[in-house]
Amino acid sequence: MPYHSTPLDLAFHALSDPTRRAVVSRLAEGEVPVTVLAEPFDMALPSFAQHLKVLEDCGLIASEKRGRSRWCRLVQARFDEAADWMEAERRRWSERLDRLEVYLDKTREDEEEHDKSV
């Protein structure tokens, strides 16, 4: 059975490109028309549009036509899904280090106890 990418797979893939991360950063400050969004990038509009399509296909951004402009915005739920995964792993890692520290302290105390008693 072929594997179908999950939304989380696609979100991390979308974030693996610096232009797309810069778009996410810009949109975190508020929605803007595509033309304004594209301005800082030294890139042909079709290439830029392709990056937006990757971000929109994975649900990290959404866009909407208003009059003659297309406006883009960040979609918080999808972004949070990826950020929450990172934070959960970081917490798991840090809890493990805490447990390790407790264990090492305990081992050291036991050794000191043992040294005193001999």
Next chain:
Amino acid sequence: MPYHSTPLDLAFHALSDPTRRAVVSRLAEGEVPVTVLAEPFDMALPSFAQHLKVLEDCGLIASEKRGRSRWCRLVQARFDEAADWMEAERRRWSERLDRLEVYLDKTREDEEEHDKSV
């Protein structure tokens, strides 16, 4: 000039696969030999080794030969770099929503003031 992927690009790319994310989750709980790490995955060892290579090439994990086993561990600095990027964007987004809320409250108060004075 061709674009060379940055460590952050490669880290996000590495996280775009569920097997590689599962490896990161497992290693967040402590280092293990490759054979133990591979056990829960229904996958040929060469395919699994390829996933480990992607993780190791981007610096998210490191491995070391000890006797007859190769042990893998998570590299916190690279993981933190990606997690910190996500958290910074999330904070920027949430600060923007806070500012928006303050602005809307102020607008509402100004309108109420105006309604009272006419």
